[in-house]
Amino acid sequence: MSMTLRHHPVLGGKAALRLKDVTLEALPEGHVLQLLAAAPEAGPGLRERIGDSDLRPLAPGQWLLIGNAPLTPEDLTGLEERLKPVADIVDQSHGRVRIALSGPAARAVLAKGTAVNLDAAAFPVGHAAQTLIGHIGAHLARTGEDSFELTVLRGFAESLWDDLAQMAAEFA
Amino acid sequence: MASLIACPHCGRRPKEEFTVKGAALARPEPQAGADAWFDHVYLRDNPRGPYQEFWHHTSGCRRWLVVTRDTATHEVEEARDAALWNRETAR
Amino acid sequence: MTSYRLSQGGLIDRARPLSFSFDGKPMSGFAGDSLASALLANGQRLMGRSFKYHRPRGVLTAGAAEPNALMTIGKGGRTEPNTRATLQELYDGLTARSQNRWPSLDFDIGALNGLLSPFLSAGFYYKTFMWPAAFWEKLYEPFIRKAAGLGEAAKESDPDSFEKCWAHCDLLVIGAGATGLAAALTAGRAGARVILVDEQAELGGSLLSETATIGGVPAAQFAREATAELEALPNVRTLARTTAFGRYDGNVFGAVERVQKHVATPQVGRPVERLWRIVAGRALLATGAEERPLVFGGNDIPGVMMAGAARSYLNRTAVAPARQMAIFTTNDSGYALARDLEACGVALTAIIDSRPEGAAPGLYKGQARILTDALVRDAHGGKSLSAITIARQGRTETLRLDGLAVSGGFSPVIHLACHRGDKPVWSDAQGAFLAEDRKGLALAGAAAGLSGLAACYEAGARKAVALLDQLGIAATAGSVPTVEGDIVAPATKPLWSIPGIRGKAFIDFQNDVHRADLALAVREGYAHVELAKRYTTNGMATDQGKLSNVNAIGLLAEARGVSPAEVGTTTFRPFYTPVSFGALAGSSHGKHFQPVRQSPLHGWAKKNGARFVETGLWYRSAWFPRTGETTWRESVDREVRTVREAAGLCDVSMLGKIEITGKDAALFLDRVYCNGFANLPVGKARYGLMLREDGFIYDDGTTSRLAEDRFFMTTTTAYAAGVLNHLEFCAQALWPELDVRLASVTDQWAQMAIAGPLARTILQEIVDEDISNEAFPFLGARAVSLFNGALKGRLFRISFSGELAYELAVPAGYGESVADALMEIGKPKGLCAYGVEALSVLRIEKGHVTHNEINGTVVPADLGFGRMVSAKKADFIGKHMLAREGLTAGNRHQLVGVVPLDPAASFRTGAHILAKGAAATLENSLGHVSSSCYSPHVGSTIGLALVRAGSSRHGEEVMIWNGLRGEYTPGRLCDPVFIDPENAKLKI
Numbered sequence A: 001m002s003m004t005l006r007h008h009p010v011l012g013g014k015a016a017l018r019l020k021d022v023t024l025e026a027l028p029e030g031h032v033l034q035l036l037a038a039a040p041e042a043g044p045g046l047r048e049r050i051g052d053s054d055l056r057p058l059a060p061g062q063w064l065l066i067g068n069a070p071l072t073p074e075d076l077t078g079l080e081e082r083l084k085p086v087a088d089i090v091d092q093s094h095g096r097v098r099i100a101l102s103g104p105a106a107r108a109v110l111a112k113g114t115a116v117n118l119d120a121a122a123f124p125v126g127h128a129a130q131t132l133i134g135h136i137g138a139h140l141a142r143t144g145e146d147s148f149e150l151t152v153l154r155g156f157a158e159s160l161w162d163d164l165a166q167m168a169a170e171f172a
Numbered sequence B: 001m002a003s004l005i006a007c008p009h010c011g012r013r014p015k016e017e018f019t020v021k022g023a024a025l026a027r028p029e030p031q032a033g034a035d036a037w038f039d040h041v042y043l044r045d046n047p048r049g050p051y052q053e054f055w056h057h058t059s060g061c062r063r064w065l066v067v068t069r070d071t072a073t074h075e076v077e078e079a080r081d082a083a084l085w086n087r088e089t090a091r
Numbered sequence C: 001m002t003s004y005r006l007s008q009g010g011l012i013d014r015a016r017p018l019s020f021s022f023d024g025k026p027m028s029g030f031a032g033d034s035l036a037s038a039l040l041a042n043g044q045r046l047m048g049r050s051f052k053y054h055r056p057r058g059v060l061t062a063g064a065a066e067p068n069a070l071m072t073i074g075k076g077g078r079t080e081p082n083t084r085a086t087l088q089e090l091y092d093g094l095t096a097r098s099q100n101r102w103p104s105l106d107f108d109i110g111a112l113n114g115l116l117s118p119f120l121s122a123g124f125y126y127k128t129f130m131w132p133a134a135f136w137e138k139l140y141e142p143f144i145r146k147a148a149g150l151g152e153a154a155k156e157s158d159p160d161s162f163e164k165c166w167a168h169c170d171l172l173v174i175g176a177g178a179t180g181l182a183a184a185l186t187a188g189r190a191g192a193r194v195i196l197v198d199e200q201a202e203l204g205g206s207l208l209s210e211t212a213t214i215g216g217v218p219a220a221q222f223a224r225e226a227t228a229e230l231e232a233l234p235n236v237r238t239l240a241r242t243t244a245f246g247r248y249d250g251n252v253f254g255a256v257e258r259v260q261k262h263v264a265t266p267q268v269g270r271p272v273e274r275l276w277r278i279v280a281g282r283a284l285l286a287t288g289a290e291e292r293p294l295v296f297g298g299n300d301i302p303g304v305m306m307a308g309a310a311r312s313y314l315n316r317t318a319v320a321p322a323r324q325m326a327i328f329t330t331n332d333s334g335y336a337l338a339r340d341l342e343a344c345g346v347a348l349t350a351i352i353d354s355r356p357e358g359a360a361p362g363l364y365k366g367q368a369r370i371l372t373d374a375l376v377r378d379a380h381g382g383k384s385l386s387a388i389t390i391a392r393q394g395r396t397e398t399l400r401l402d403g404l405a406v407s408g409g410f411s412p413v414i415h416l417a418c419h420r421g422d423k424p425v426w427s428d429a430q431g432a433f434l435a436e437d438r439k440g441l442a443l444a445g446a447a448a449g450l451s452g453l454a455a456c457y458e459a460g461a462r463k464a465v466a467l468l469d470q471l472g473i474a475a476t477a478g479s480v481p482t483v484e485g486d487i488v489a490p491a492t493k494p495l496w497s498i499p500g501i502r503g504k505a506f507i508d509f510q511n512d513v514h515r516a517d518l519a520l521a522v523r524e525g526y527a528h529v530e531l532a533k534r535y536t537t538n539g540m541a542t543d544q545g546k547l548s549n550v551n552a553i554g555l556l557a558e559a560r561g562v563s564p565a566e567v568g569t570t571t572f573r574p575f576y577t578p579v580s581f582g583a584l585a586g587s588s589h590g591k592h593f594q595p596v597r598q599s600p601l602h603g604w605a606k607k608n609g610a611r612f613v614e615t616g617l618w619y620r621s622a623w624f625p626r627t628g629e630t631t632w633r634e635s636v637d638r639e640v641r642t643v644r645e646a647a648g649l650c651d652v653s654m655l656g657k658i659e660i661t662g663k664d665a666a667l668f669l670d671r672v673y674c675n676g677f678a679n680l681p682v683g684k685a686r687y688g689l690m691l692r693e694d695g696f697i698y699d700d701g702t703t704s705r706l707a708e709d710r711f712f713m714t715t716t717t718a719y720a721a722g723v724l725n726h727l728e729f730c731a732q733a734l735w736p737e738l739d740v741r742l743a744s745v746t747d748q749w750a751q752m753a754i755a756g757p758l759a760r761t762i763l764q765e766i767v768d769e770d771i772s773n774e775a776f777p778f779l780g781a782r783a784v785s786l787f788n789g790a791l792k793g794r795l796f797r798i799s800f801s802g803e804l805a806y807e808l809a810v811p812a813g814y815g816e817s818v819a820d821a822l823m824e825i826g827k828p829k830g831l832c833a834y835g836v837e838a839l840s841v842l843r844i845e846k847g848h849v850t851h852n853e854i855n856g857t858v859v860p861a862d863l864g865f866g867r868m869v870s871a872k873k874a875d876f877i878g879k880h881m882l883a884r885e886g887l888t889a890g891n892r893h894q895l896v897g898v899v900p901l902d903p904a905a906s907f908r909t910g911a912h913i914l915a916k917g918a919a920a921t922l923e924n925s926l927g928h929v930s931s932s933c934y935s936p937h938v939g940s941t942i943g944l945a946l947v948r949a950g951s952s953r954h955g956e957e958v959m960i961w962n963g964l965r966g967e968y969t970p971g972r973l974c975d976p977v978f979i980d981p982e983n984a985k986l987k988i
């Protein structure tokens, strides 16, 4: 049978929240791939195989490969082949949702949730860490001086959004 | 209010990000015999002072660590990856 | 009226008058006033009633230690009891009410307690209320509640918001007086990341109450300039109105910032209080010192005040505490007040100096009469001080006056340095308890026993340099600015007991503990400091003995004839001052109390009218009522029948899902499951039992082999997180030599069970591959293409219900759309949505277990899984303990089914199983019902039970006994599989 399949982005109904000093934005549900290497030392080998894609460290021997465009099954298979035998891929494109937080107050908002020191010296642009934002686990990446991305389990995405909106409220 | 554990992979994080399992003990060999297994599963030292425990950085890197914690002061002297501990110590 | 506002001076803003009310009486003050200073300025010296005797009380201090001036601020949900008037900033429209009085502050019936005081002595509670127990609840407690106590909490919910926050710094400076400012400036100028906290609204500490000049400008101006410099530095964060209340592991400090407690209507969106957790590389305690009261009769009468507090009211808020003052001091600091009073034109009758030698020559140039070697023995007056009696060289003299300022020396504020179990050390030289510098923390200035602005400034800068040096940050102390007009008060011998006292001499003002109470404790054998504290309740009030503990220790030492060092202190614990529950809860209330975890099929369930049930953080669809159905049972029975007769669709997305890859994945599974997995063919699923190392079952689920080195495991919903932790433990800590990689994919897949005889017919319409019984038999597992190649999913032919069934996993974002399509296709064939209630009935009918049965006390054989346990494998988790005698005995509790003899009768989960005719006692219990439900298939209530030697008791008649409800249901044990025991339905 053929019919129209609809994709339901979990934060699809959320308009960007633009406050004076901070902006909260749901990012497109493109692709999030969890890369699992046999050994933590596999990092450099990975780079050669994937070029300049957005690769973020997740844990020793694990990375998130992130992009705004959805991947076709063929894309995924191709990538899997390229990464062999350095790393396996587990597709998390639907299991993880990204939220962008930016503006001069972004750090102050995040400090209400995470114990990670977000000082530029300790957590420079390009840095990433898995942590708790309040009660919710999330992968936090610094994408610019004043901009961050949070990658969260799909099931918690709405709760995290609501929490962030409350944490940001004073910067309206 | 707070306790910090220095994860060797993530840096200092609050205890809320971790799950503690208890004494860091090496698993006996399969043929170790009933007594050794009984000891392993049920018997624990209860020292006042440094104690090695398994902690899991559940909300961080999800690595298991062997944390040396002083039971009297909660001072954490060392935290290392459990795989490293296993390779170097447990056998 | 005795206290009053001076016509000039102070740091208040006379251009900004503020109106407020106290006990309904309208009053006015100025911006810059505290509630206490404004009340004094309005002549209101009576501010509360004491806890036990309801004695009239006035304000004693100007800071955090205030024991008397506790008030209820605000209205409705914003009501805040026990607020210290000394720390509450005045704002326009503030309403304050006195506490602990009835019917009014001026006329209080409870003051009769004072007449009963012989019966209310120390140990009173223990002696009187010990017996009989029933009297406590009915008589004593209500009486005490009415007679004693503090303000009442509001019944309405708090409309304001609170939050928690983390901060990190190289140097945390606590206290922004001369010491703290010097430290923060030194560290800030060196580029270190500094956080400076102070509990007052304005940084400056005692500098704001000081008349000395620093660097040629008034001390307060110096403080403001220093603050401005600090606030301009990007590496410095200053937090006024912030109390550091605790020091915790890892040099983390708790602090509470009163963000909007000084405004009438807090701005929405901003918290009123913020709880900081400050991770400090190093911390400097510049917390100053607490002035010590003196223990003479009537030392609690309104009009008696600490000398430093009097000085603060005078200089900072331009309030004279009285019209005719005297000063009672043991040290030189009292003379600074004498000088300032005279400069402000307040009459000073006398300075009573306990020292035979008096002050240093030339220190005091004023006009007041000085009595050395003299003691104030008693103060007199009711609601206001009227006179004092002085004892001097054997003679007494009475002075009529309305204000007495007191200084018994200083106790450094060392609480935070002792919060992690470190004990303070008594210093004979300082006449005080001091704390030692320790790892991560140092004390400086008055907190370390120093006196004098220059010395404090120098010490603050020097200690900051030393602390930063430990972190490898270079800083220089710089020169100390010139200080002029400062009266330095070196430590003097403490004065503990004053002889010949007539009135009550209070030690703990807030808990109404007076000297005779302490003496009684000593006489009755409770002289140990910890015992005396509990016996007298000294130091147990909300001020935690800030003013009273050292005096109590001194008096105990004197009574025992030993040094205070030998008496020691009670234990210091957080919190330094009370912290509101709001701040501790932060934003975790209401909608933000805990996160909600939403299934990708939540929208589908909602559209289909689901009733939801919370399962952990998940919201699961419980049942789907239809028009005309009036009870949940009607809906559930219909859903169960539909699955058995046609087909149903259930959301099982919340099952834990773990992807396992790596070349040793199969070997790894062999070690974590008790049954074999290494031989599982690609394209097949297998039910697995995971044991704990002690041999008991941990969790169950199915694992499918998707490729040679890729498996897909499902766990129960409840243990999803635990199982992943466990697998990671095995992979990392036990067998790091194996190449096995784990990833949770619970959220990646929307997973739905399609169960019932028509399941295949319906599914085949969207699955591109052939899923006939031949092509895709029971326990098949494979990737599938859906909707003519539009989507990739995974299909598993597994069954929890006992019917022909599949679980279909699709990428979560498409879950709702796929479920909608299946509903549309299935509708003509009778497909219905079913929830966890029906799921539960279906599985009980089939005899499938959940964590109701896997309760931590069962081994595989108990559930009939004995033959699943591999005998071939040399090792797996749980193997070695499973062979124990007790775990293999034949009389263990084993899984059975249970039905009532009368199909119309029912029973509940948790009921005990008794042998027929046995007395209903716990000793006779053979086991219990672990799961039960009404079975539409059987036509009665059915249950699963864990019963002693149950597998050999099928057919036995028993009594099902619910002791809590007194229910007795005759029943029969049976096979736990109520439907299709041959599994014929699974294989069609």
Ligand SMILES: [Zn+2]
Pocket: B007, B008, B009, B010, B011, B057, B060, B061, B062, B063
């Ligand atoms: Zn970590």
